[in-house]
Amino acid sequence: MESPRNSKMSPLSAILFGSRWLQLPLYLGLIVAQLVYVIHFMVELTHLIARLPHLNEADIMLMVLGLIDVVMISNLLIMVIVGGYETFVSRLNLNGHPDEPDWLSHVNANLLKVKLAMSIIGISSIHLLKTFINVENLDDKTLIWQTVIHMAFIASAVSIAWIDRIMAHPDAQKH
Template structure:
């Protein structure tokens, strides 16, 4: 079986199509940010371990929520790096790999937006929970604004999911 010949492109088409590779440094930069978050996580974990004898339960909970927050942001980075690269730059060709994420096989720009919105809600929820645990040290204005911002994230995510659902059921072409 002979390989399929590559279709001929006009020079302008080749330049436009090739311009997607300009995103590669952006994804590499996000990988560097991921490394920074790993270092930050390890420092915070070491800080928790070294201060453990003098910490109260609420302090431990706040520090652990901080660690969870770092993990969730890191998960968000992975979704953007892998999903964005796969969607907008080039295929990763990992089909059948035992570690292939389930969501990657059907990722598109809309699904990525919904997943990102849900991750942002998760991160916001952790921040809001930290705020409520530490409520005695904060003013009412801070509590109200953090709650309003969290609700705005939820409304945005619901709107994005609703629009995606309408588009997928109406037969309208999906945005990529």
């Protein structure tokens, strides 16, 4: 029996299968975006430390929430970079590396969508919390729309997870 590596593909199959490597520059670009977020985080942390004597508790909380927001977006980027590359381009071949994320061993496109949706909800939650802390400086329309958008993110994530569950377990529809 011939191994998969030695099997011959038709030229069209080789082109189609090889086209997945066109995503590599996209993932490398996201790594650059990750670096931009690291720099942004350091700049904001420096501002927090420099202004600390002149800040009240609410201002500190808003700035810390901004830092948390950057970290959560950075986590989202890592999930897309690592999970997307592993799912759509090529295996990372980590061979039991001690730092391998638990979720990476069973990542697929549907799981990645659910994780991304949950991350977006977390990021949206941070923005909404910042809005509520700064409520006296905003109008009601802004508060309502941010809440509606956040609820839409939640509804979308629940829908994605529910659809993923149905697709993974077709018998779950019967219960």
